[in-house]
Amino acid sequence: MRLAQILWPIFLLMAGNAVAQESASDVAGLGGCAISAWSTDKDRSGLNVRAGPGIAYPVIGRLPPPQQLDGEEYATEVNIVGSKDGWFRINSATTNNYGDADAEVVFEGDGWVSGRFLGRSVEGQYLYGAPSRHAPVIFDFHDWPGDRKGADYFSLERLLSCKGWWVEVEGTFLGKHLRGWTDDTCGSQVTTCP
Template sequence: MSPLAALAMTLQPVAAVSAPKVLRPPARATRCELGGWTAPLVNKPIPVRAAPRADARVLGTLPTATPPATSPDDIYPVGFSIIGARDGWLKISDASDAMNEAHARPVFGGVGWIEGGTARLGIQSGRGYARPDIHSKKLLDLEGGWLADRGWIVGLAGCSGKWVLVDYRLHSPKGTLERLPMKPYRAWFRGACAASETTCDMPSVDR
C-alpha cells in the first residue's frame, strides 16, 4: 500500500467529536505502551506542549503529511511512541521522520503532549470494549474483521498499557466509505499497530 493510500484510510477532520459519556478517558494520568503517527493535517504542524493543556508552553512541532508539489505520492506521517495519556491528551516521545526521504522537516523528538485528535494508529482487532478489560461490556464485534479494514479512526481519546480508547466511524458492510450511521463511536481496543504503511506481524487479540 502506498503512503498516500494509507493516509487516505485515516484522513478525517481533527475537530472534537462527541462520544458516550460513560466512556470518558481515565480521570488520572495513565502509562501507555503504544506507537502512532501524525494525522494528515495539510499545512498545519502539530504543536507538542509541555503539559496536557491547550495553553501549555509549546516545546516544538511535528510536521504533517503535506504533499510535495513535485511528488504527490511522497507523503509520510511522523511516527512516535505513546507513553502516557491524560484528559484526551497523549504523552509522546521519540518522534521520527525517518520514512521521509524527500526533504528534511523539523521534528521535535523529545517528550511532550499532543491532542489525541491529532494522532492515528492501526487497530488489528474488531472488538471494542467499555473499559480496558476483556471482561467488560463488548461494544463492537466485527466477527473476525478488523477496525482497520471496516472503519477509520477520528482520534485517540486515551490509553492504558497496550489498550487505546478510540473514536471511530464504520464503513458500510459492503466496504464502501458510506457512514453507518452518521455519528462517531468510542470504545477501548487492543491490537494497536504503529505501522502507517502496512499491518503489524502480531498474534490475533480476538482469539
C-alpha cells in the same frame, strides 16, 4: 532558637515535597502506555507539541506535516508514554520515508499532543467497554449485516486514552459512531502488525 525558626524549614520542605508529589501524582495518574502513533495533522505549520495536556499550555515544538515521496505520504511518528484528558504524552518523534534514508528525530523530550491529530489502525474484532478482555464487548466488527465486515471499515477520528497496549478510540463504522477500547491496533502507517 524559637520553635517557628526550627519548624519553618521543615514546613517548607514538606510543602515542596507535597507539590512534587502532586506533580508526580499528576504524572502517575496518567494512563501509562507504550505505543506509537502517527500525526494526522495536515496543517503546513505542523502539529503543536505542548508543555502539558491542554491548549492552555505553551507550545514547545512542532512536528512536521506529512511528507510526499514518490506518490506516497509519510507522517511524523510519535512514541507515546501516557495520556490524560484526550492528550498524549510523547518522549520522541521521528520522520521516516521508509526509503534509503534513516529515520530523523524531530522532537525529543517531554511533550503533549492532542489525540485528535493522532492515528493508529484498528485491527481487532472487538471494542471493549474498558481496557480488559474481561470487560463487556461493546461492538463486534464482524457481527454486521452485509458483506462489509471487519475493522478495515472503521474510520478512526481520534485517540482518547491509553493504558499499556490498550487504546481508547473514537470513530465511525459504516455510519455508526463508536467509542471503545482495543488492544489490537497498529502504530505502523505502512503495514499491518502481526
